[in-house]
Amino acid sequence: MQFKDIIGQEDIKRRLCETVRGGRISHAMLFAGGEGTGALPLALAYAQYVNCRNRTDGDSCGECPECYRMQRMEHPDCHYVYPVNTSKEAVATGRADDKPRSEQFLHLWRRVIPRTGGYLTEQEWYAELGIENQQGIINKNDANELVRQMGFKSFEGGYKTVIVWLPERLHEAAANTLLKLVEEPPDKTLFLFVSAEPEKIIATIRSRTQIVSLPGVPDDIVARELAAREGIAPDRAEWIAHLAQGSWGTALRMARQENTADADHQDRFIRLMRLCYQQKYLALFEWAEEMAPLGREAQKQFCTAALGIVRECYLTGIGMERIAYTDPAREQFCRNFAPYVSHVTVEAFVAEFELLLAQIRQNGNPRILFTHFAMSICKIIGAARAALKK
Numbered sequence: 001m002q003f004k005d006i007i008g009q010e011d012i013k014r015r016l017c018e019t020v021r022g023g024r025i026s027h028a029m030l031f032a033g034g035e036g037t038g039a040l041p042l043a044l045a046y047a048q049y050v051n052c053r054n055r056t057d058g059d060s061c062g063e064c065p066e067c068y069r070m071q072r073m074e075h076p077d078c079h080y081v082y083p084v085n086t087s088k089e090a091v092a093t094g095r096a097d098d099k100p101r102s103e104q105f106l107h108l109w110r111r112v113i114p115r116t117g118g119y120l121t122e123q124e125w126y127a128e129l130g131i132e133n134q135q136g137i138i139n140k141n142d143a144n145e146l147v148r149q150m151g152f153k154s155f156e157g158g159y160k161t162v163i164v165w166l167p168e169r170l171h172e173a174a175a176n177t178l179l180k181l182v183e184e185p186p187d188k189t190l191f192l193f194v195s196a197e198p199e200k201i202i203a204t205i206r207s208r209t210q211i212v213s214l215p216g217v218p219d220d221i222v223a224r225e226l227a228a229r230e231g232i233a234p235d236r237a238e239w240i241a242h243l244a245q246g247s248w249g250t251a252l253r254m255a256r257q258e259n260t261a262d263a264d265h266q267d268r269f270i271r272l273m274r275l276c277y278q279q280k281y282l283a284l285f286e287w288a289e290e291m292a293p294l295g296r297e298a299q300k301q302f303c304t305a306a307l308g309i310v311r312e313c314y315l316t317g318i319g320m321e322r323i324a325y326t327d328p329a330r331e332q333f334c335r336n337f338a339p340y341v342s343h344v345t346v347e348a349f350v351a352e353f354e355l356l357l358a359q360i361r362q363n364g365n366p367r368i369l370f371t372h373f374a375m376s377i378c379k380i381i382g383a384a385r386a387a388l389k390k
């Protein structure tokens with residue numbers, strides 16, 4: 001990660017570079033910023049800048065061997081700690097350890113950081129781990145492993161860096177172990193904590209860090225970068241920036257939703273809603289036949305993406321549509337269907353999605369699951385229509 005990859009936050013980048021040039025690197029820093037402000041990518045870029053052999057005044061070179069390995073998150077002197085967990089099901093079937101450590105999930109971390117540019121939400125991470133309904137934790141095993149690692153000399157003679165993402169999820173025992181390391185750090189170690197809720201970090205750790213607070217990214221910068229980096233039309237980029245409220249991560253997800261699989265999934269659901277409204281029951285079976293071969297991951301993604309449509313219809317119905325829209329064609333659909341996704345039925349919709357998601361996870365027969373799902377959606381819409389006619 002380089003500073004140029006991070007949206008806005010120019011003042012902070014400049015100050016960070018100055019600490020390195022002036023030899024004033026603090027051994028423990030806390031990057032505190034709300035979701036999508038760029039706290040994690042900034043910490044990653046800073047760690048790379050500190051390690052880079054050919055850094056300029058404003059950024060790492062991106063090409064030296066240190067940069068290369070930092071970018072791939074394969075640098076032997078850089079360690080990553082983040083909340084993890086395993087599903088009870090995975091533990092019960094022996095597929096996972098009941099004392100998970102960050103290292104066991106490094107392959108997922110290396111995949112998700114490049115994909116999101118480091119603009120990763122806690123929920124996205126849990127989805128990556130397959131534990132959407134559980135909270136992750138940084139437990140004592142992770143802290144003990146760090147103590148062990150920090151006892152070694154650095155491989156490359158430079159800094160040993162530890163990036164702790166979401167220290168608010170530190171288990172108490174882990175926090176105490178980590179605190180000792182932060183209080184009496186071995187020579188040339190750099191702790192970079194990255195937090196979305198700094199007030200929830202154990203005070204003894206927080207008080208030993210130098211805090212870097214990230215403000216939200218201004219709308220004009222978000223809009224400009226959406227246009228430049230994602231090819232979004234300027235007027236839409238402005239609208240998305242307004243909705244994202246200072247979060248580049250949110251803006252990016254909204255922009256990409258239009259360009260990626262999510263939009264296809266939402267179209268599939270819109271088609272289903274229309275078939276249900278038109279009472280074309282036979283076509284429902286064809287719809288289910290099309291959904292069945294998509295594969296489990298795509299089917300799960302369908303649930304998340306399609307729920308977005310339910311949400312938009314609902315918000316439209318209660319007169320909050322300005323929060324929701326990113327696209328005019330969808331806006332029309334949501335206006336038309338808003339009466340059927342009311343406070344009376346919205347829970348029924350959500351419950352059907354939850355049921356479908358759970359059954360997909362349990363490897364149910366997709367043809368049966370999606371047929372059942374389609375008929376349930378029909379029932380909800382039919383009942384809503386009947387109620388409206390009264």
Ligand SMILES: [Zn+2]
Pocket residue numbers: 051052053054055060061062063064065066067068
């Ligand atoms: Zn470099």
